[in-house]
Amino acid sequence: MADVSEFKLFRSAAGLGLRALRNFKKGESLLEYTGRKLHRDRAAPRPNRYLFELNDPWMIDGSPRTNLARYINHSCDPNAQAVHHEDEDRIFIEALRPISVGDEITYNYGDEYVDEFIRPVGCKCSKCLNGQAVPPQAAAPGRAADAPRAANDGGPKAGRRARRAG
Ligand SMILES: [Zn+2]
Numbered sequence: 001m002a003d004v005s006e007f008k009l010f011r012s013a014a015g016l017g018l019r020a021l022r023n024f025k026k027g028e029s030l031l032e033y034t035g036r037k038l039h040r041d042r043a044a045p046r047p048n049r050y051l052f053e054l055n056d057p058w059m060i061d062g063s064p065r066t067n068l069a070r071y072i073n074h075s076c077d078p079n080a081q082a083v084h085h086e087d088e089d090r091i092f093i094e095a096l097r098p099i100s101v102g103d104e105i106t107y108n109y110g111d112e113y114v115d116e117f118i119r120p121v122g123c124k125c126s127k128c129l130n131g132q133a134v135p136p137q138a139a140a141p142g143r144a145a146d147a148p149r150a151a152n153d154g155g156p157k158a159g160r161r162a163r164r165a166g
Contacts (some may be wrong), residue, residue, distance in 0.1 A: 001029045001092070004068050007105070014124040017104050018071045024099040030080060033069040033091035033160075035062035049117060052091055053110075053159035054084065060091060062160075069093050074118060075106030075125035082107050084164035087140065091162050110161025 007030075008019045009107070033052055040057035050062040050070045053158070062070045073091060081096050093107060106125065108114075114123070116136060 002031065004031070007031070007068060009071055010104075012073060012104060012124075013126075013129060014073045015074045016071050017106075018068065019071045020101060020103050020105055021099065022101055024095045026095050026097050029103060030093045030095060030099075031069040031072075033060060033062050033082060033093060033162075034067045035060045035064060035070075037061075037089070046134045051159040052082070053161055054089055054091070055086075058090050059159050067130060070103050072107060073125065074109040074114065074123070075127060076108065076123060077127040078108050080105050080107045082160065083165050084153040084162040111156075112158040113160050115158070131141075 001020075002024070005086050006021050008021055010019050011017075020030075035050070035052070038051075038059050038061050039052070040059055043051060043059055043061065046062055048061065050067070052060040052062055054060060064070075069091075079095065079097055079099050080093050083092050083094050084090075085092060093105070096107075099105065104126075109118070
């Protein structure tokens with residue numbers, strides 16, 4: 001896995017982002033998404049956009065700044081992906097394609113997270129800023145996804161999602 005010194009924070013359209021300071025090969029592991037493992041019901045009641053879903057009800061609270069992977073922005077056309085290694089119950093960010101020095105590293109946060117947090121304000125990934133994706137829209141009322149959470153007031157609504165390894 002890469003070393004944290006091989007990445008650099010920068011100010012992107014979507015807030016802080018992370019850039020590569022060297023080239024990475026496709027499939028290379030970049031960073032681990034680190035943090036405390038939390039039960040969904042015990043996750044901080046305040047909004048926390050750094051929750052990463054493991055196996056329900058378990059989540060990783062990636063909010064500490066030591067988790068460099070928390071600065072990786074969402075993209076609808078990402079160059080990396082989050083992969084859940086279920087045997088160790090850890091999340092790794094891996095290159096989906098070759099990444100060059102200076103490239104912003106991005107992964108797709110998952111539909112649920114995007115619907116909850118990104119679509120309402122408009123996605124600021126380079127693909128969407130270039131007008132290749134659907135414009136922001138209000139969430140449709142009464143979506144099935146909203147219903148089961150009504151009884152879980154204050155709990156986290158959506159976490160980032162990873163692909164399962166293997
Ligand atoms: Zn986008």
